[in-house]
Amino acid sequence: MGIFDSINSWRRYRRAVSELSSLSNRELDDLGITRGNIRNVVRNGR
Numbered sequence: 887m888g889i890f891d892s893i894n895s896w897r898r899y900r901r902a903v904s905e906l907s908s909l910s911n912r913e914l915d916d917l918g919i920t921r922g923n924i925r926n927v928v929r930n931g932r
Contacts, residue, residue: 903928
């Protein structure tokens with residue numbers, strides 16, 4: 887994986903974490919995600 891691919895991957899990861907973090911606890915619960923495992927879910931899927 888090249889440097890640009892790594893940077894783009896990191897940006898997608900940060901964007902997904904940011905978007906999920908902006909949801910309310912109720913919305914996260916509807917998705918079956920807790921606030922504490924957002925990063926794990928983004929990194930590894932469900």
